[in-house]
Amino acid sequence: MLVWVASFPRSGNTLLRIALHRRYGVTSSVVYDHDGVAGRLGGELIGYTERPGSLAEMRAAAGPHFVKTHRPRDEDVDDADAAICLVRDGRDALVSWARLLSEDDPASFPAVLRRRITDTDGRSSASWGTNVLSWLRPAAAHRVVLSYAELIADPAAAADRVMAVVAPGVRADLDAVIPRFEQLRQVDAGFFRRGVVGSHRDEFPPALLELFWSRPDNRAAMQVLAASGTS
Numbered sequence: 001m002l003v004w005v006a007s008f009p010r011s012g013n014t015l016l017r018i019a020l021h022r023r024y025g026v027t028s029s030v031v032y033d034h035d036g037v038a039g040r041l042g043g044e045l046i047g048y049t050e051r052p053g054s055l056a057e058m059r060a061a062a063g064p065h066f067v068k069t070h071r072p073r074d075e076d077v078d079d080a081d082a083a084i085c086l087v088r089d090g091r092d093a094l095v096s097w098a099r100l101l102s103e104d105d106p107a108s109f110p111a112v113l114r115r116r117i118t119d120t121d122g123r124s125s126a127s128w129g130t131n132v133l134s135w136l137r138p139a140a141a142h143r144v145v146l147s148y149a150e151l152i153a154d155p156a157a158a159a160d161r162v163m164a165v166v167a168p169g170v171r172a173d174l175d176a177v178i179p180r181f182e183q184l185r186q187v188d189a190g191f192f193r194r195g196v197v198g199s200h201r202d203e204f205p206p207a208l209l210e211l212f213w214s215r216p217d218n219r220a221a222m223q224v225l226a227a228s229g230t231s
Helices: 013-024 036-041 055-060 090-101 106-118 128-136 148-153 155-166 181-187 206-214 216-228
Strands: 002-007 028-030 065-069 082-087 143-147
Touching: 002 013, 002 055, 013 028, 013 065, 013 082, 013 148, 013 155, 013 181, 055 065, 082 128, 082 148, 082 155, 090 106, 090 128, 090 206, 090 216, 106 206, 128 143, 128 216, 143 148, 143 155, 148 155, 206 216
Parallel strands: 002 065, 002 082, 028 065, 082 143
Antiparallel strands: none
């Protein structure tokens, strides 16, 4: 069984992988050839594992195999695949990603943010709105939506809710401790940067915010999140 852990970058994917690893003993691989996050933070923290086989082989296995992706839902994803779809306000996610990408050159932040807003490369992450809509439309019972706000507020409860949908046979270790965001900041404050909802309010340049809203896919995705109460 294959379970996608899917999100646009900086939407809580790493925090969820940590929570699943600590509470359920779940390990996760990535759809990419290299897991840069595991390389930066350490594979043990996030429960990283190498892919045990092809996507088809993992899909055919009896037990669940969790695979992280930041790509839009594409030809690698079977319509019947289970998925945890992490969603975060696009303005917050884009600001956070641009800050991370420009951490070695903070002055490049506006230019990096502009490129991330306008990116359309589907083998990367595509634009925020295109990415989110690909996973949320059409809705499916085996694709569970988890908001960044819910995850940040209570990682254990968030992990419990999604696991009840995608892998109900896996039991939780109720005594397991999931690191608080403040503790994760001690591991890497550049990666675990703010951990708040609404970070765009004091970071998103007004002209680039207009560019964000000029994209029809972004407007449509924000409307979907607002309607579902996950924005």
